[in-house]
Amino acid sequence: MPEKILVVEDEPTLQETISYNLEKQGYAVTVVGDGREALNAARSMDPDLLLLDLMLPGLDGLEITRILRREMNVPIIMLTARDEEIDRVLGLEMGADDYLTKPFSMRELMARVKAQLRRSRLHQEELERYTEKDSPQETLSFGKLEINITRHEVTLAGEVISLKPKEYELLLFFAEHRGQMLTREFILERVWGWDYVGDSRTVDVHIRWLRKKIEDDPANPERIITVRGGGYRFEG
Numbered sequence: 001m002p003e004k005i006l007v008v009e010d011e012p013t014l015q016e017t018i019s020y021n022l023e024k025q026g027y028a029v030t031v032v033g034d035g036r037e038a039l040n041a042a043r044s045m046d047p048d049l050l051l052l053d054l055m056l057p058g059l060d061g062l063e064i065t066r067i068l069r070r071e072m073n074v075p076i077i078m079l080t081a082r083d084e085e086i087d088r089v090l091g092l093e094m095g096a097d098d099y100l101t102k103p104f105s106m107r108e109l110m111a112r113v114k115a116q117l118r119r120s121r122l123h124q125e126e127l128e129r130y131t132e133k134d135s136p137q138e139t140l141s142f143g144k145l146e147i148n149i150t151r152h153e154v155t156l157a158g159e160v161i162s163l164k165p166k167e168y169e170l171l172l173f174f175a176e177h178r179g180q181m182l183t184r185e186f187i188l189e190r191v192w193g194w195d196y197v198g199d200s201r202t203v204d205v206h207i208r209w210l211r212k213k214i215e216d217d218p219a220n221p222e223r224i225i226t227v228r229g230g231g232y233r234f235e236g
């Protein structure tokens with residue numbers, strides 16, 4: 001079965017170019033041009049990937065991401081005409097997985113689509129492995145910090161802490177590589193699916209957010225340590 005991609009874009013030329021190129025690669029493509037339609041389409045077709053324009057009639061891309069993140073795990077690539085850092089961080093904080101600023105080349109878009117689908121498949125396989133191995137509950141413990149993999153829930157001294165989807169994935173990735181020095185580029189590739197040395201600041205921003213939630217003193221972290229020379233190490 002071909003992978004299903006939902007394209008949400010209100011500009012006709014771009015709609016056509018994107019869907020033409022995706023179909024050429026063998027994907028099953030659905031295109032909508034309105035924010036509310038996008039929600040309905042996503043719910044009914046359960047896509048493997050979402051390409052989402054930021055500025056849309058109806059609901060904007062950030063709003064759609066916020067809503068869908070609570071309902072499904074679909075990878076989301078945001079398309080935007082604005083290249084301001086604030087939008088970038090906002091989009092990622094809301095739960096987008098990647099970000100492309102217009103104008104972008106179709107070649108670049110296809111590379112990102114492939115990377116996100118691959119990452120999503122790996123993630124799915126990992127989840128299935130955990131479910132097979134230890135049902136019903138699989139928990140990783142690091143002192144007061146516990147990660148319940150089955151429930152996607154993290155607790156600190158027994159209290160559930162609220163993590164955004166990417167913060168959770170990042171923490172789980174660290175937990176699975178405890179004690180290893182991980183470069184920003186490696187983290188970016190494995191957690192975000194970006195297979196290029198792009199915006200490693202994204203990693204720093206998310207680690208800052210994560211430290212605020214899981215460290216006793218975020219200014220002197222004891223769990224996620226910064227390693228000289230460009231990386232991080234999870235001590236547990």
Ligand code: CA
Nearest residue numbers: 010053055056
């Ligand atoms: Ca638009």
